[in-house]
Amino acid sequence: MFKNIIFFITLLLFFTGCSTLNKTKVILPPSWIAMQKIAPNVYVNIDMNKTEQQKLVKLIPEAKKYVTAVWGKIKSKPTIYACSTKECVKSLGIGARAYQFNNHLVLSPKAITKELIAHEWSHAELYKRVGGFFNWRKIPSWFDEGLAVFVSHEPRHDKIAWKRIIDNNISYPSLDELITLKQWNQATHKYNKNIKMSDIVVTYATAGHEVENWYKKVGAKGLKELINEVKNGTSFEIAYQKR
Numbered sequence: 001m002f003k004n005i006i007f008f009i010t011l012l013l014f015f016t017g018c019s020t021l022n023k024t025k026v027i028l029p030p031s032w033i034a035m036q037k038i039a040p041n042v043y044v045n046i047d048m049n050k051t052e053q054q055k056l057v058k059l060i061p062e063a064k065k066y067v068t069a070v071w072g073k074i075k076s077k078p079t080i081y082a083c084s085t086k087e088c089v090k091s092l093g094i095g096a097r098a099y100q101f102n103n104h105l106v107l108s109p110k111a112i113t114k115e116l117i118a119h120e121w122s123h124a125e126l127y128k129r130v131g132g133f134f135n136w137r138k139i140p141s142w143f144d145e146g147l148a149v150f151v152s153h154e155p156r157h158d159k160i161a162w163k164r165i166i167d168n169n170i171s172y173p174s175l176d177e178l179i180t181l182k183q184w185n186q187a188t189h190k191y192n193k194n195i196k197m198s199d200i201v202v203t204y205a206t207a208g209h210e211v212e213n214w215y216k217k218v219g220a221k222g223l224k225e226l227i228n229e230v231k232n233g234t235s236f237e238i239a240y241q242k243r
């Protein structure tokens, strides 16, 4: 069965150049896509130099600390794919900076930081804990992204960024505008279109602010209870508002 899937994906990749489809390449054997193993669960493009490789390997436990600080003991064990070249970025379909797909954290050169590894790891942890795609899709984008922002301490989305949004009277979306991934992407474009502060992304700062305040009330215990309830069939809205 697995072989058939790989064959099908390979066939598709030969006939299309779609970046969404390129993301599925990470489930192919690493050598097929010019990636090499440098540590357990860590792969990089074959031409990444040793200094960059060492930097990456050092950052992973630091990123893990950020995720552990919010979740407690981590359940996910993601595989990391990191790129140091444009060719690798293009080949793996990395759009902005990084993505999480099927328990793989896929990083562009810009995303080789402890903050961005922690951000993608947060997505992988949530996905694992909620029990996979069927339940994950019941979680609104603002929660998944807001939690990742909170976990990762990214300066461009943090408390200071949020304060700048408020102080400068910049409009920001309501959570209802940030439910689906499509809405999230549209709002990210819409709310950043006319602002001059290019170091702030309004949707991420908004979601991060919401989830951080919520987490301060409920802690790791509340977070785990919420995710368990969603996993067991309670609607996200009911489980979230209850706390």
Ligand SMILES: [Zn+2]
Pocket (backbone or CB within 6 Å): 119, 120, 123, 144, 145, 148
């Ligand atoms: Zn994210």
